[in-house]
Amino acid sequence: MVIYGVALLAGCMLVGLWAGDVLGMLLGVNSNVGGVGIAMLMLIFLGGYLMDKKKMPASTEDGIKFWNGMYIPIVVAMAASQNVAAAFDGGLIALLASLVAVVASFALIPFLNKLGRPKDSDTQESTPPHKPRKVLSASSPSHARARARHAR
Amino acid sequence: MIESLVTQLEKQHLIAAFALVGGAMYLSYLISDKLTKGRIHGSAIAIIVGLGLAYFGGIHTGGTRGLADISLFAGLGLMGGGMLRDLAIIATAYGVRFQEVREAGLSGIIALFLGVFVSFIAGVAVAYAFGYRDPVSLTTIGAGTVTYIVGPIAGASIGASSEIIALSIAAGLFKSILVMILTPVAARHIGLDNPRSAMIFGGLMGTTSGVAAGLAATDPKLVPYGAMTATFYTGLGALLAPSVLYFAVRAIF
Numbered sequence: 001m002v003i004y005g006v007a008l009l010a011g012c013m014l015v016g017l018w019a020g021d022v023l024g025m026l027l028g029v030n031s032n033v034g035g036v037g038i039a040m041l042m043l044i045f046l047g048g049y050l051m052d053k054k055k056m057p058a059s060t061e062d063g064i065k066f067w068n069g070m071y072i073p074i075v076v077a078m079a080a081s082q083n084v085a086a087a088f089d090g091g092l093i094a095l096l097a098s099l100v101a102v103v104a105s106f107a108l109i110p111f112l113n114k115l116g117r118p119k120d121s122d123t124q125e126s127t128p129p130h131k132p133r134k135v136l137s138a139s140s141p142s143h144a145r146a147r148a149r150h151a152r
Numbered sequence: 153m154i155e156s157l158v159t160q161l162e163k164q165h166l167i168a169a170f171a172l173v174g175g176a177m178y179l180s181y182l183i184s185d186k187l188t189k190g191r192i193h194g195s196a197i198a199i200i201v202g203l204g205l206a207y208f209g210g211i212h213t214g215g216t217r218g219l220a221d222i223s224l225f226a227g228l229g230l231m232g233g234g235m236l237r238d239l240a241i242i243a244t245a246y247g248v249r250f251q252e253v254r255e256a257g258l259s260g261i262i263a264l265f266l267g268v269f270v271s272f273i274a275g276v277a278v279a280y281a282f283g284y285r286d287p288v289s290l291t292t293i294g295a296g297t298v299t300y301i302v303g304p305i306a307g308a309s310i311g312a313s314s315e316i317i318a319l320s321i322a323a324g325l326f327k328s329i330l331v332m333i334l335t336p337v338a339a340r341h342i343g344l345d346n347p348r349s350a351m352i353f354g355g356l357m358g359t360t361s362g363v364a365a366g367l368a369a370t371d372p373k374l375v376p377y378g379a380m381t382a383t384f385y386t387g388l389g390a391l392l393a394p395s396v397l398y399f400a401v402r403a404i405f
Contacts, residue, residue: 023387031302031386032386032387033391036238036379036380040376044245064246065246071244073170074236075237075361075368076198076199076201077169078237078361080173080202080203080219081217081232083218084206085206085214086216088207089318093279093282094319094323113348115259115262
């Protein structure tokens, strides 16, 4: 039934947000720490487990997929209810501070992306010194490509 | 007649918001298709239109919730509010393979810390350039640049004035707006096209609304990865800004 899917989603959200609040309290922070992320991990595990057990009929999945599909419209509604006017009230300091932060963060992405996977950069640049690894890394680009295709 | 229609729209506000957003998205995708030949994603246009409407709603009513402050559009506040937004974000995680999350996990954590530091330093540097010298104001503006939730938390705990706190909120709001608008533009140049870079992106940017909308306008498949790391960012910022980062600023200035 559709409600089972929605209830699973709702349950993950409630437990995740509660865990995020507790985590915040433990850290002495006046905010929720990663509640949504914890809920997402729970849904990945629980959903995966139930799927393996064949306990996820299409109608149950529909309850989750509906909210997944509502994501972009909800984000549009969110954009329309942002306090944009207040941002403009902050003037040039607010704009510049955030612009510098955003541009600097964008610039870091390719750097961190490369840092995280030494195997792939090996194939492009300095392979000659260690030959045995070359064999290993030769297979890794195809893995990476398969992963990228899956993502799309 | 018209009056009763308006009353009905105000009463059934959430349903009216569904219809309104649906219509706006149809138009946005039409514009994307016909005017830009699909070069600008329909959802990117819809988000920019939404932000534009929010600006006019804000000046029109003087409220804080954009278009949702106009009673006719009050449902937008519920539809786009934290509750349904979080539900929809979590729903995007369904079907994600944990292996992909784990593979990028470490880069995501590094990105989180780096993201908080970079945004904070950017905020402090700009505030300094504009003549602020006291550590409390510098820290609060830096914290606001982290996210608009961290600014007031840090400001309140180290005793910043309300003008500085308002300024820090404005910086955070601008950040989330800029992330929404610039992400689809920058995506191709920074390699934002796979789960791993999406997790790094979420960790570096941190603003949940900005990341949520920015990725939606780039590639909806990447949303769960970016959102997952981004949701830890505000908590981390709220932890670091009033403590470690404040002490660091006080030591320097």
